[in-house]
Amino acid sequence: MAGCPAPRRGRPRSAAADRAILDATRTALVEVGWSKLTMGEVARRAGVAKTTLYRRWAAKSELVVDAVAVLFDELELPDGGSLRADVEGVVLSFAALLRRPETKTALMAVLAESTTDEALRRRIRAAIVDRQKRLVLDGRARAQRRGELPPDSADPAETERVVDLIFDVIAGAVVHRSLVSDCPVDGAWAATFTTLLLDGLGSASAPRAGEPPGP
Amino acid sequence: MAGCPAPRRGRPRSAAADRAILDATRTALVEVGWSKLTMGEVARRAGVAKTTLYRRWAAKSELVVDAVAVLFDELELPDGGSLRADVEGVVLSFAALLRRPETKTALMAVLAESTTDEALRRRIRAAIVDRQKRLVLDGRARAQRRGELPPDSADPAETERVVDLIFDVIAGAVVHRSLVSDCPVDGAWAATFTTLLLDGLGSASAPRAGEPPGP
Amino acid sequence: MAGCPAPRRGRPRSAAADRAILDATRTALVEVGWSKLTMGEVARRAGVAKTTLYRRWAAKSELVVDAVAVLFDELELPDGGSLRADVEGVVLSFAALLRRPETKTALMAVLAESTTDEALRRRIRAAIVDRQKRLVLDGRARAQRRGELPPDSADPAETERVVDLIFDVIAGAVVHRSLVSDCPVDGAWAATFTTLLLDGLGSASAPRAGEPPGP
Amino acid sequence: MAGCPAPRRGRPRSAAADRAILDATRTALVEVGWSKLTMGEVARRAGVAKTTLYRRWAAKSELVVDAVAVLFDELELPDGGSLRADVEGVVLSFAALLRRPETKTALMAVLAESTTDEALRRRIRAAIVDRQKRLVLDGRARAQRRGELPPDSADPAETERVVDLIFDVIAGAVVHRSLVSDCPVDGAWAATFTTLLLDGLGSASAPRAGEPPGP
DNA sequence: TCGTAAGCGAGACGGTACGTCTAGTCTTTCA
DNA sequence: TGAAAGACTAGACGTACCGTCTCGCTTACGA
Structure with missing residues (x-):
């Protein structure tokens, strides 16, 4: 500052x-x-x-953004030893956060307000969204150190595109499952989702060949 | 009735x-x-x-659900000739729908209300969410006919789990990209996303080997 | 109407x-x-x-004007048999009205507001002030019937001027004595005042010659 | 420096x-x-x-009393050569003072407040009201010197009663005419009022016999 | 064909919350 | 150490909507 x-x-x-x-x-x-x-x-x-x-605070929505932003900072990504474990871990801990009433209510409400309020949109991104990308960056760096993912592309913009994509897919899927489909995000779902994310639709559609999705 | x-x-x-x-x-x-x-x-x-x-209508949210539900019924999935084309198509047309101000505002707002209102949650699922799953079912059936995906598992519950997962991933990613990250869902993003969805993280992280992601 | x-x-x-x-x-x-x-x-x-x-009512002052206006309508002027008795009677009953807390508080407050509010000024005149002039008109007509006062002038405007003057003198004196000088308006004061009003300053300054001022 | x-x-x-x-x-x-x-x-x-x-200052009303009190001290009573001229003079100069917006607004407002505030009432009397009585005393003394009025009564209380009465009648009539009846206090009115004050109602009701009231 | 039950517009009703303003009081820092 | 600046608690302001309730119609069915 x-x-x-x-x-x-x-x-x-x-x-x-x-x-x-x-x-x-x-x-x-x-x-x-x-x-x-x-x-x-x-x-x-x-x-x-x-x-x-x-x-x-000029409006209820700004106050609520600041009030819940701190909750999102609690998210951490302990090293699970493998890319798969790290993805499942972040999915489950993000889902746990979204189960808390204040988090889910506040998140959707301020997003709704933000659709007609550019300033609020910026505030949400700064206070909540962008700070979660560190989880993706951390997990990706670890996986690259382990050799599970190839090193960064020479083009930094390309790297940013991929990180943003992975962030949208993981966060989007968890939010949609939790709040729109209104179904529990448990270990089984996390495992199946991770398989899809890592190996693609072909593998996920026939998981029997590889490993069992359930716990 | x-x-x-x-x-x-x-x-x-x-x-x-x-x-x-x-x-x-x-x-x-x-x-x-x-x-x-x-x-x-x-x-x-x-x-x-x-x-x-x-x-x-007893409440504003119920009225709005009914008012915007019809917009979601406009979504269609023309046969693009391949699974990849179909996925890219649905991503782009869903994104186009979410660009309309009434759609995005209404969707997020009623979802926010629904976090503390079970009846509203049911109404949203019935009027909006569940009706979109047909797109996933249609696309999947086509891909199976083309041989791009294996036939349904013997267990119908397993099939439902996979369909729900794919639905949450596609819809969630598009919604998150559009409304939370507040970035455009264009052809390039749709292509990269589809690659990730079909082939998994390993391929998507190094797309240079295969095909270019841009249009 | x-x-x-x-x-x-x-x-x-x-x-x-x-x-x-x-x-x-x-x-x-x-x-x-x-x-x-x-x-x-x-x-x-x-x-x-x-x-x-x-x-x-758009404002507190308008509400209060209407609320207290009815109290002023209670004023009456019973026939005391002589002009002197009628004047003393109206002085004492007007003073009694001004002793009531709601009356005196409300009257001065709305008059204060009215100094910067033309509409309120009109409302006060219509609802309160002008309606009291009937007391002067009644008393004057009675005195003329009794021969205590000469008949109306040929010029109606002249008559109105005199009535307004008498009204301002009586009402003004009672209000000033009650609320500004903050002294009681009793029978003695009413008698002295009436002498002044009827006979002028010369007589009032030396009342001993004529009649005693006290009751 | x-x-x-x-x-x-x-x-x-x-x-x-x-x-x-x-x-x-x-x-x-x-x-x-x-x-x-x-x-x-x-x-x-x-x-x-x-x-x-x-x-x-503890309150708005006290501040305003002090702020406007000085304006009332400007009132003076030049010797007009006759009791009639002196009365007309004081009526007109008092009316001119009440035409100033700060004076009339402040005077009525603090009087309104004072109806429920004994301390304020005392302050108003000390700072504004009582200081004006000197005008009546001066004018009366002059008239006595000229022989227009009889000398003071032997009883000082009687003298005070008369002075207070005259003060209430003059000030009350001017205030009522100006602020309540909301009519101009001009030379014509001042002349008619003075006739009433000096000679009483009988004369004032038939002024044609004596002198013309207009200027 | 006519009664009657519900729907309709208008708008007043008792409420709740809004975001602003003012009253007075209570810390700060500056000179 | 007093004055300026301004944050503080408290609470009224007048407005906007809420969801409900009369009103005096209008509309369609069924007796």
């Missing part, structure tokens, strides 16, 4: 209020859902005046 | 009102977005009283 | 709500005073929604 | 701030009216912190 050299006259903003507001937003989101989440209720729970809230 | 044996006394409901309401819902959705779409505004645009609207 | 030929579509306004609001306004005014009288509190006391209130 | 030995750690802007605040109060009062006059706005216009303002 390269130096905020403004001497900031007047009383500084309360960091405690910031924290209380974000906490209150998350708990309220779980209890009442997105559409009944009101700025007034968040303020009440945080023990803060509405003006304090509006001084920091 | 299979036998509505109630003699339906009194003045019958106006079919014209139904049509006007759904049309007004779609155009209003484009113009003002989900969160500013109000029942009163829909009624005003449809030239209808609010009571008439509430007599048919 | 005279015929409301509009067919009055939609649900008609509730007369009960009107009454409840005006009653609530008066009692709230007594209890909390003008500056702490809020539209929300009036609505709460009247058991009515704020919107119902704003549908009828 | 070499010889400015003031260490002045304390309050270097105190007197300037006072003046700036009172000036800002008056100009703001003219521009926005009483009910939209806010402490914050006065502070902003005066270039002063809100704290500085609250350190000196």
Whole structure:
């Protein structure tokens, strides 16, 4: 954040209020859902005046983006020893995150708002989406060290295209399975999905030949 | 509606009102977005009283589901002559549908509402999601006829699992790319994605060996 | 007035709500005073929604004008048998009205608002001020019948000028004594004032010669 | 500035701030009216912190009393040579004062507040009302010197009663005519009013016999 | 053919939440 | 150490919709 050299006259903003507001937003989101989440209720729970809230966030959606962004940062990718294990791991931990009520409600709601709000779209990408790509980058680097994937292409743009694609496929599939198809993302599904991702449709359509998909 | 044996006394409901309401819902959705779409505004645009609207739909989300469901029925899968062509075709036509403002706004918004509303979730699946699976089933059957994919497994549940998986991967990837990553789904992306889907991560990561991904 | 030929579509306004609001306004005014009288509190006391209130009155001051106007209509002028008795009677009953907390508070407050609001000024004159002139007209007519005052001038404008003057002098003196000088308007003051009004400053300054000022 | 030995750690802007605040109060009062006059706005216009303002005046009404009190001190009563001329003079100059927007707005507003605030009532009397009685006393003394009025009664309380009465009648009539009846106080009205005051209702009702009321 | 039951428009109703504004108070930093 | 700047709590403001409820029609069926 390269130096905020403004001497900031007047009383500084309360960091405690910031924290209380974000906490209150998350708990309220779980209890009442997105559409009944009101700025007034968040303020009440945080023990803060509405003006304090509006001084920091102009709209409910921006507040919620910031409140849930931190949850996505909890995602990690422990080394499973193989590309397959790493993919299954990230699928399962992402699915676990999406099972939490505040996460799934908030994510879809702010995405819905963002379809007609360019600024919100940028904020979501910066606070949530782009930060998850590190998982794909990490897993890919590990697999390359293990020799499971070829090294990066000479063209950095080509590499970025592939990383983006893999990210969209994994995240998209998990989100669609969880929230649209409304089916559980369990070990069996993760295994089948990983097979499809690694080996393609031909192999996934006849998995019997190779390994069993179920646990 | 299979036998509505109630003699339906009194003045019958106006079919014209139904049509006007759904049309007004779609155009209003484009113009003002989900969160500013109000029942009163829909009624005003449809030239209808609010009571008439509430007599048919209990909530904004149900109305919107019905209003946009018909758009998804427009999706078709012309025979492209090969599995690869069919996949690329469905990806591009689904992406085109999601570029329409009313579709993307409505889809994400009702999905967001549905995270805390089981009845709405069922309605969305019935009116929108499940009807798209036919595209996967059609494409798969064609590919099997062409010999590009092995015939159905003996276990129908296994077949359903695979179809659901493919559906989640294709739809999820396109939705995520379009609405979350906010990047265009063009021919190049469709080609690379299809390669990944058909041949797996190993091939997609080094596509140079086989065919060029761009058009 | 005279015929409301509009067919009055939609649900008609509730007369009960009107009454409840005006009653609530008066009692709230007594209890909390003008500056702490809020539209929300009036609505709460009247058991009515704020919107119902704003549908009828655009501002607190207009509501209060209507609420207290009826109190001024209670003023009457019983025939005291002489001009002197009639003047003293109207002075004392007007003073009694101004002793009521809701009256004095409301009157001064709306007059203050009206100094920067032409519409409010008109409303006050129509609802409150002009209706009191009947007291002057009645008293004057009686005195003329008794021979205590000469008959009307041939010029109606001249008559109106005199009536307005007498009205301003009586009402102004009572209001100023009550609310500005903050002294009681009792029988003694009423008698002295009436002497001044009837006979002029010379007589009032030396009342000992004539009659005693006290009751 | 070499010889400015003031260490002045304390309050270097105190007197300037006072003046700036009172000036800002008056100009703001003219521009926005009483009910939209806010402490914050006065502070902003005066270039002063809100704290500085609250350190000196506890409430808006007290501030306004002090801000407009000085305007009332401008009233003077030049000797017109006769009681009639003096009365007409004071009526006209008081009316001119009440034509100024800040005066009339402020006067009625603080009087309205004072109906539920004893301390404010005292402050108004001390700062505004009582200081005007000197005009009545002066005029009366002059008239007595000229022989137009009898000398003071032996009883000082009786004298005070008469002075108060005259004050209430003159000030009340002018205020009522100006702010309640909302009619101009011009030379004609002043003449008619003075006739009534000096000679009583009988004469005023038939002024044709004596002198013409118009200018 | 006529009654009657439901649908229709309009719009008022009691509510909830909005986002803004103001009142006063409470820290900061500057001079 | 007082004044400016401005963040703080508290709560009213007037507006927008909500979903429900009269109203006075209109429309179609069935007796």
